[in-house]
Amino acid sequence: MSSSVSTFTRTTQTTTCFCCISSFSSSSSSSSSSKQSRQIGPGGGKRRSVSRFLTSPSSVAKVDNDDRRGAVLFVATRTTGTENTRKRCRKRGVYISPCRASGAYEQFLSGITEKDRKDVSESWEKIMRWKSFVESANKNDEDVLANTKKVTIMGGGSFGTAMGTLLARNKSDLDVVLLLRNEQEAETINATNRNAKYLPKYELPKNIRATTDAKEALKDSDFIIHAVPTQHSRKFLSSVKDIIDPKTPLLCLSKGLEVGSSLMMSEVIPEALERDQPLCVLSGPTFAVELMQGLPTGIVAASENEALARRVQSLYGSSCLRVNTSTDVVGVEMSGALKNVLAIAAGIVEGLELGNNAMAALVAQGCAEIRWLAGKLGAKSETLAGLSGTGDIMLTCFVNLSRNRTVGSRLGSGETLEEILGSMNQVAEGVATAGAVVQLARKHRVSLPVLTAVARILEGDVDPKDAVDQIMNLPQVPEV
Ligand SMILES: NC(=O)C1=CN([C@@H]2O[C@H](COP(=O)(O)OP(=O)(O)OC[C@H]3O[C@@H](n4cnc5c(N)ncnc54)[C@H](O)[C@@H]3O)[C@@H](O)[C@H]2O)C=CC1
């Protein structure tokens, strides 16, 4: 059976020419309607509709037998098709060869000169030389993980468990202790090597153990990791302050502002412990489940004490986790706390099905609001634009794994906050932080339309739809 090519013209205003090829269709009649599908199919068998896969105004295609699938090999010279189009074609046994579609690849290749290639490979070699240089310059630095024997994690929820797991995987004789409140949960973790409540799918390394004995857990720890949700942190820390060695560095993972005081964790911790404990905050785009899967991740370790931030970098840095150091504690903490509130807003936009334009506009506005408030408090712009700022905003606002985004999307779909929180067994810090953000903004005379609207929605003062209407009808302003 030989291939036949048929070309026909669409008479709609938007498309002028439409070319299609069929090897099997007995009919090569043309279509005058953009809606009308051209039927093709192998040797009189089931016919497939393919014309709706072709989206460009003009496309020339060549058809051949595809023996393996008994389907149609479809090579469109000007139709690359979207990923969806390709998927649909694959599903129906129609094969599109995108590389031939537009000649773009050939054009790309022909545009590259030998000099371009040399420049690119030289640039990469330079990066590799820099790597060797830094490694040899640092070879006498302390290997912090090697010198660490015991790490205690206060709070054995998803993130505490994941950050403990990373260390335990990197050093098999490290004693990693999860300090929990619930005896039964601790026993289950020890008996099953799984955190059944928070991360049931993942096996924990053998050198992680759980206990409810705070004294034993905190004794002789080289590092203490704080992974208790923000709103419970003050009370919890006050209860263990006398059994924490004042010299042991505390690494804080919690992202939020305290309700009532609007304080950041770096302010709550010294107040609760009644002293200046060595402190480093860790924040960035880091979903616990992806850490458990060993996927590449980046995080910022921020401390006013630069040497401590570097020690934390050495403790945690691995081929799974890049750790950037920073001294901008305010920037890192404010980003982490405020992005959770913004993620609720992003979820609301999703739940209301307002579309991608709305989502992008909302997140851009939210980034500006975070910059206005955090900037007033002294955050550096490069921090806000970096991993713990824009990086975490992108992750939490755009990815369904986020609990804060999920709260928003369920609110947007019409559920009540009571129903949503009642069905969750994990914390969504943005819910409590939203009101604290508004208080802080008032104190610093900063106006935050989107973040304030989130607080109003959460408090039940306004319906999500009405809040969107109100925001859209604010006066038009210059870009700031
Ligand atoms: N899960 C994640 O992917 C990430 C979480 N974080 C932050 O880490 C912090 C902890 O979050 P998750 O571990 O995910 O939360 P979670 O909801 O999974 O677990 C919270 C843990 O805190 C404990 N806890 C709750 N109330 C307590 C209290 N009154 N006293 C002592 N312990 C208490 C719970 O028993 C549980 O072990 C939050 O601030 C969160 O924003 C940061 C980055 C990623």
Ligand SMILES: O=C(CO)COP(=O)(O)O
């Ligand atoms: O902070 C996080 C990722 O960086 C986790 O976000 P959620 O608390 O919204 O799940």
